[in-house]
Amino acid sequence: MSQGNVLAITEQSDNVFRKVTYEALSEGRRIADSMGCGLTAVVLGAGENLAKEIGQYGADRILVADNEALHEYMADAYTNVVADIVSREKPVTIVVGASTQGKDLSARLAARINAPLAMDCVDIRIDNGDLTVTRPMYGGKILADIVFDGKPQILAIRPNSMSITEHAAAGAIEILDVNIGKTDLKFIEKKLDTGKVELTEADVIVAGGRGMGGSDFSVIEELADLLGGAVGASRSSVDEGWRPLEDQVGQTGKVVSPNLYIACGISGAIQHLAGMSSSRVVVAVNKDSEAPIFSKADYGIIGDLFEVVPLIAEEIKKIKN
Secondary structure, three states, X not given: XXXXXXXEEOOEEOOEEOHHHHHHHHHHHHHHHHHOXXXXXXXXXXXXXXXXXXXXXXXXXXXXXXXXXXXXXXXXXXXXXXXXXXXXXXXXXXXXXXXXXXXXXXXXHHHHHOOOEEEEEOEEEEEOOEEEEEEEEOOOOEEEEEEOOOOOEEEEEOOOOOOOOXXXXXXXXXXXOXXXXXXXXXXXXXXXXXXXXXXXXXXXXXXXXXXXXXXXXXXXXXXXXXXXXXXXXXXXXXXOOOOOHHHXXXXXXXXXXXXXXXXXXXOOOHHHXXXXXXXXXXXXXXXXXXXXXXXXXXXXXXXXXXXXXXXHHHHHHHHHO
């Protein structure tokens, strides 16, 4: 038993780790180093072979809870198993990704073990061994610093807010004897939209804003499809009902960090910039030469997106052919 360590809860789907897993591990390693303790990772619903994939991200130990009841996320089964692990390991801090699954699990776990929880953390600082986290509040209108009262402290980190860093560590794998406990939920069926790239996982995002002028995003969708990317949207286009909430990029939507972000008809309000500023390359297309988005863009095109974007798409088709 390794009491007093940092515990990082990983997330996988169909035997593929989600990007936020590597962020949680990297941040967990940084916290552990600052506190002078170890990092233990937990892998649920997958075997030893998958667990080996996270060995280079700083975990001293990797606990594998592989059971048929955990292969799909079921809230009560996952909560039971993680609560048992926490009871045995007695960590000082628990790090989990604030994905849809992570938010559900962390909230249930906090209630189960009576632990303080900070959701959607975008920054973590350690002063004299005490954690202070920053998270958006009131729809992203303010950023609040939060300190904890009690332990273990549960941190749900916002996807794409933390850097991923490889770190050599022992990565010793331990297979757990899993006790699922009492469960009321039963997995029946899962249907996936296999043609759609998850926004927070995408390497390329083409996003549309108020400049789209309506719900016809076909020019955006075509370019995203050609680039193998996802379609995003600004808050204004979502508020207009042109795109679903799940496509919203920004402080009140999803934080993304693709290799390429193409902003079409997006002015660049500070709330939107907060959601995509960590993109490796930003391309802006806008008729307004004074639009704030150009100050954050690596490449800017002043022009009508309905003329510019199809031209870009045509050039990509030529290259592909």
